[in-house]
Amino acid sequence: MLRNATRSSLLYALLLPLMGSAHAADLSTRYTDSNGDMVADAPTDETKWVDPSTLIFAYTPVEDPAVYAKVWDGFLQHMEKVTGKKIKFFPVQSNAAQLEAMRAGRLHIAGFNTGSVPLAVNCAGFVPFTMMADKAGNYGYQMEIITHNGSGIDDVAGLRGHTLAFTSPTSNSGFKAPSALLKSEFNLEADKDFKTAFSGKHDNSIMGVVNRDYDAAAIANSVLAQMQARGMVKPDQYKVLYTSQTFPTTGYGYVYNLKPELAEKIRQGFETFDWEGSALQAEFKSSDGEQFIPITYQKHWEVVRKIDQAMDVSYSCDK
The missing domain is CATH 3.40.190.10 (Periplasmic binding protein-like II)
Known part of the structure; x- marks a missing residue:
């Protein structure tokens, strides 16, 4: 379902x-x-x-x-x-x-x-x-765009001028979905309206935000949930700016x-x-x-x- x-x-x-x-x-x-x-x-x-x-x-x-x-x-x-x-x-x-x-x-x-x-x-x-x-x-997960609490970013529009971490070009939630949705919903284009970085993996992006290496990141919230369950990340270390539809x-x-x-x-x-x-x-x-x-x-x-x-x-x- x-x-x-x-x-x-x-x-x-x-x-x-x-x-x-x-x-x-x-x-x-x-x-x-x-x-x-x-x-x-x-x-x-x-x-x-x-x-x-x-x-x-x-x-x-x-x-x-x-x-x-x-x-x-x-x-x-x-x-x-x-x-x-x-x-x-x-x-x-x-x-x-x-x-x-x-x-x-x-x-x-x-x-x-x-x-x-x-x-x-x-x-x-x-x-x-x-x-x-x-x-x-x-089944499924959502793509989320997260930021750390000291980033000064309060909403998706606030990503303009900041650095957003992607995972890899083949990733749905780590690159393709956020790129398409940011353009279609918010008229924000990568490397034009915001800077980009590629972390390689979702956990790298999540820890990069928590450790304030990245201003924000597009991640799969299923990975975030697993990392929270293992005590690697705490809810008060980040905030969610956007949650997508459910993907397989x-x-x-x-x-x-x-x-x-x-x-x-x-x-x-x-x-x-x-x-x-x-x-x-x-x-x-x-x-x-x-x-x-x-x-x-x-x-x-x-x-x-x-x-x-x-x-x-x-x-x-x-x-």
Whole structure:
């Protein structure tokens, strides 16, 4: 269940005048999509199926990879039992590295952040099929623009002339959504009306604001909630200037050319994982992580593709 549907419709209306020439479906020519679901089909030639003895899993590079290796350990042990394969956690350092690893065949199962999912689908053959949700089936996060209490910034208009930190160009909440929304709603353009910086990760942006390295930052509030739950950030260290509609959160799936029987076992691994008392629940409960629910790229990433169109982003990667 996607919350803030009314605000989602408002976003569409605001973005329509900004729509660029990017296409919603732009699969690389190395893939086929015969059923029109906008993701790569498994190869029809069985000799091109991949069935490795060890599967590589990577979670989106949000924070210290060592922390998340421990968080995902119990889940990966469960996945080993379901698939009959060894599973290795791959600590990626950047979105670009994660995308390249899957495109090159070195990554088999992954959780890509919201903004990277379209690139992963179209350029790396990623097949997303699930995401985290709370027990009631609610999912998603909001993009927030935060500032520290001594910045002198009281509202979004007050960003003019200050420095706003983004995370990376592929991030939905860390770059694309705030850039589009600031232009459409407030007529503020990056490097024209305000200065920009790129922190690399949401936690870097959040700590940069708390430590007053940045005047403000565009972040995913799910990451902020996790950091608050661990005591890394306190509510009185920042204030929220803007909260967006709800976006889909990290998309989980596998690379398109896995042997179909193996791909199905991976789906079963996500579906049958017992969250109760797990490290995953402890880490993600504060951001609606208490179960995996089925999703489709075509439906659940529509709003993200709309933002990409507004930013004139193309998913073409055949150059």
